[in-house]
Amino acid sequence: MTSFPDSAGSSGSQADLGNALAQCLTYAADLPWGSQPTLFALVPTAVLAAQAPGLVDPDDDSALSPVVQETDTDDLEQLLTTVSWPPQVVGCALVTEITLLxxxxxxxxxxxxxxxxxxxxxxxxxxxxxxxxxxxRRTARLAAGVLRNGKRVALLALREGDAQATDLQTHPDLAPNLLDSLAETLHA
Known part of the structure; x- marks a missing residue:
């Protein structure tokens, strides 16, 4: 995983987290359905721009930038019990496919x-x-994310044919166990 300078002062808001999750779902929309879960580190955009200016659009005013993490498993339990983050990463997110009934x-x-x-x-x-x-049944992509400051959001994008819907849905009770598991990775 890439190392970033200390970003403890940048924690992010609920809206910042929601925007970062929407970016994660945009990334996942380019992947074929049936792909393994995708894990992201959430890094303050200003920190990423300072560390790797070529990776950030100069007009990008988002507070958080998702950074894709390479994983070698589609076993969520194994992934989430073995990953940990350096203090410079202010949050994490996961996009996975689910079946809704x-x-x-x-x-x-x-x-x-x-x-x-x-x-x-x-x-x-x-x-x-x-x-x-x-x-x-309906297939959907679920994006769940947490920040070190306790903010949590889960977004759902339904599958429409071979595409991902652009209309995102959320609910306060969406994916609480996954959000808890992601939060544990920030404190490991």
């Missing part, structure tokens, strides 16, 4: 899981298969 699909998932509850891995796999087979 309508509320009435819970009965279908319960039926698929009930015989497998003793084996967590088998139950997870059965839930994935049932979700992907559900006729009313």
């Amino acid at each position: 309508p509320p009435d699909a819970e009965a279908d998932l319960d039926a698929a899981l009930e015989p497998l509850l003793a084996d967590a891995d088998a139950a997870d796999e059965a839930a994935r298969r049932a979700a992907h087979a559900h006729p009313d």
Whole structure:
């Protein structure tokens, strides 16, 4: 991972984090559907411009810049339990694909899981298969991000054909476990 000068004074606001997540989703929109999760360090744009001026557009007035991190796994649990950030990185974000189901699909998932509850891995796999087979499923990209100052945002971009929707959605209860896991990487 790239090293940056100390940026402790630049923590970012909720809006700054939301703008950085929108940039992460713009980056992911160029990737094919089915790609592995993409991890980003969030760095103050002024710090990045000072360190690597060629990477930042002189007209870029955004507070935070996402910096893509190379990863070699699509296992989110493994990734998020092994990554840590230097103090100069003020936040992190992850973009991953998820499957959304309508509320009435819970009965279908319960039926698929009930015989497998003793084996967590088998139950997870059965839930994935049932979700992907559900006729009313929707695919989306989820961007979740956290800052060291405690700000947290998750954005959702639905899949429309082979493209990613430009209309982003959020909710205060969107992806709380993923946000918690990302926050842990900042304190590791």
